[in-house]
Amino acid sequence: MIKFKLEGEFIPLIQLLKATNLVQTGGEAQIVVSEGEVKYNGEVDYRKRLKVRQGDRIEYNGQKIEVV
Template structure:
């Protein structure tokens, strides 16, 4: 599991995927989110501008990211 330390109130899901190196580009992040490959707190979520906050867990291709 990857732990990502959040410095602000939230981070957009696409930026989180890039910041944790799960995708290479913002364009790739938008595609995988819109195609339903990303799980947010156990549910598939296709919102590209989803605000991820402390305590949230993201899953993508077998990797988990917990926001702390």
């Protein structure tokens, strides 16, 4: 599991995927989100501008991210 330390109130989902090196570009991040490959707190979520906050969990490609 990847623990991501949040600096501020939230981080957009696209930026989180890039910051944790699970995708190479913002364009790639948008594609995987729009294709339903990303889970937000256990549910598939298609929102590209989703605000991820402390305590949220993201799953993508067998990797889990916990935002702390």
